[in-house]
Amino acid sequence: MTFAHPPRTPIKRAIYRAPIWIYRIGLGSLLGSRFVLLTHIGRNSGQARQVVLEVVGRHEWGGVLVASGYGARSQWFKNITRNPRVRFQVGRRSYEGTAAPLPPAESGRVLAAYARQHPRTAASLLKAVGHDTEGSDAGYERVGADRERGIPIVWLRPASAGSPD
Numbered sequence: 001m002t003f004a005h006p007p008r009t010p011i012k013r014a015i016y017r018a019p020i021w022i023y024r025i026g027l028g029s030l031l032g033s034r035f036v037l038l039t040h041i042g043r044n045s046g047q048a049r050q051v052v053l054e055v056v057g058r059h060e061w062g063g064v065l066v067a068s069g070y071g072a073r074s075q076w077f078k079n080i081t082r083n084p085r086v087r088f089q090v091g092r093r094s095y096e097g098t099a100a101p102l103p104p105a106e107s108g109r110v111l112a113a114y115a116r117q118h119p120r121t122a123a124s125l126l127k128a129v130g131h132d133t134e135g136s137d138a139g140y141e142r143v144g145a146d147r148e149r150g151i152p153i154v155w156l157r158p159a160s161a162g163s164p165d
Contacts (some may be wrong), residue, residue, distance in 0.1 A: 012144040019052035029092045036064055036156065037089040040099065043082035044112065051076045056114040063097065063157040064090060065110055069129050072150060077101075080154065088156045104145040107153040110139040111144030128150070144146065 007103060023037040034055050042049050057065035068077040081087060081100035088095050102110065115122035115133070126133055126143065127140075133139030133149070144149045 009065060020050050023050075023052065024084060031091075031124050033091050036066060037064070038076060038099070038156065039087040040076055040079045041083045041085065043079045049076065056079075059104055059155050059157065061157070063095075063155055064088075065102070065113075066154050066156060067111065067156060068152050069125065071129075071149060077152065077154070082122070086156060095156075095160075097156060097158040100155045101155060102153045102155055104147055104150075104152075107142075107151070109146035110140035110153045112140040115140045116150065119126060 004156070019031065019035065020037065022031060027067075028035075028037060035052055036055055037050060037052050039048055039050050053066040055064045056067050059065055068074045070077075072078070072081075078118070081101070084098045086097060086099045088097065101107070111122075115135075116137070119135070123133070123135060126140075129151070131143050133143055144153060147157060
């Protein structure tokens with residue numbers, strides 16, 4: 001299996017970062033509730049970093065679920081693993097909270113549920129980052145549950161959210 005890499009050319013990087021500017025100029029609500037602006041702290045620099053991610057689900061205790069498309073090697077994923085305190089914005093609403101990777105089996109179930117709701121988008125996105133799921137629930141569950149090369153799901157939990165404990 002081959003894996004795609006994050007954008008390395010200036011033009012591709014600018015295209016990937018364009019949604020951040022949409023939020024910065026106050027038009028984040030145009031992206032609706034399917035996208036989230038995540039502000040996290042760089043693990044080496046200690047400075048605020050931002051990324052826009054697609055919401056793949058809602059958590060039963062509040063907050064949203066996002067996928068790390070480039071897996072555990074995504075910079076934002078590495079950063080929230082080191083420091084889970086985050087700020088995130090969905091539409092016009094902003095939250096302070098924490099980011100927590102879901103357990104592997106739960107990540108797999110969430111990814112499969114997302115694929116059932118958005119089959120074409122899921123297939124295209126996973127193919128773009130180097131995954132072949134054969135379009136089956138089992139394939140999506142396998143990719144979501146694979147911690148080494150898969151796509152982990154992260155719960156962005158507002159400070160006001162309930163507790164699963």
